[in-house]
Amino acid sequence: MSIELRLSDIDPPAPDPPRTIYRDIVNLPNPVLLGITVRYLNYDDVGLYFQITGAGTGYTFGTVNLGLLASGTDAYRNLDQLASRAKPSPGDLTNGELDESITLTLKAYTDAGYTTLKWTYNRVVSVKFINSADAAFTVDFLNNFDDGTAQGWEVVAVTSNTAVSRGISTDYVLSTPYSLNLVMYWSGATGATVQHITARLYKSFTTPNKSQVYAIIDIRIWRGADSGSNWTRNKNYTIKKDTDVLAFFGRPYDTSYVEDYFPQSKWMRVVVPLPPNTTLELRVELDAATVRNPINIISTLRMDDIKIISK
């Protein structure tokens, strides 16, 4: 009889992939204010109280207590204005680009007072500033809706019985006189049951054959005020390339009426990379919960000055 000894062939756990935040400096305020949605997970055997903050040269970070997260579960949280930084000037960017890094720090405490620290996890994230107005970049597409049309953007209801409309609007714009306007609400029968409504704006593009291609999307979302037992809460919005989620903001759908899960009534800019030389459908989806009993409380979205740039 023989005994065979072998070295283990077990792979190490998959380490963290790199992460990059893309930011276009054009028309941003000074200082620039960064918001992020994170998903965090508790692999410990006990429930823990999580806290997130960060650090980076030239940055000021807030500290956000995320509350109790049960063992073996995960959660999502949008962290509005988590970090601020003096706005880089165009001269700070070489050929329209500036690379730097920040560190996000997730801490886990055993008590609700956040005094007994159990874990600390640091996550280095790359930040890439671009200047879409730099001569190094080409503006391949610009949809500002200022000709009074939707410029090829279409709308569709994603969940059944979501009533949707799409048009142009003058109430909130980044470039006068028009922005793209989405309105959605529950189209089914009146009742006290919470309903899931989702709508999508979409348009097909063919990207240029260059090494860097970005979509720059400025968006403003809100919903109507409560009226009696009628209410709507915005849960999340996503930026997609066809069916691929490129960016997600807020939390997954639930029936809670306590709060909206991402900032309402302010313009936000999202920058996502796109593949070169590809025909793709750029999608913006809005997800909400609503009760119509009997009044419809709408959820609505504006987009303006959407750009695809490349170099």
Add this chain to the structure above:
Amino acid sequence: MAASRRIIKIRSISAGKALEPPAWNYDDVIGEIWMLELGAYDAETGKIYVSDPSAGVTPQWGGSYDDR
């Protein structure tokens, strides 16, 4: 008979190094943050897995935005 070796699809790059070209690297967009178990493989000192965007995209449940 010689033992076969598994081909581990991990590409070694320096931590924090920007990938070029970044524009089609969908795993390169801000997303998850999570706690590692004590003694687990340390990403900060180890290797970084880079997915192949042509092989299908891993959805990233997270994102970043600027106040406009």
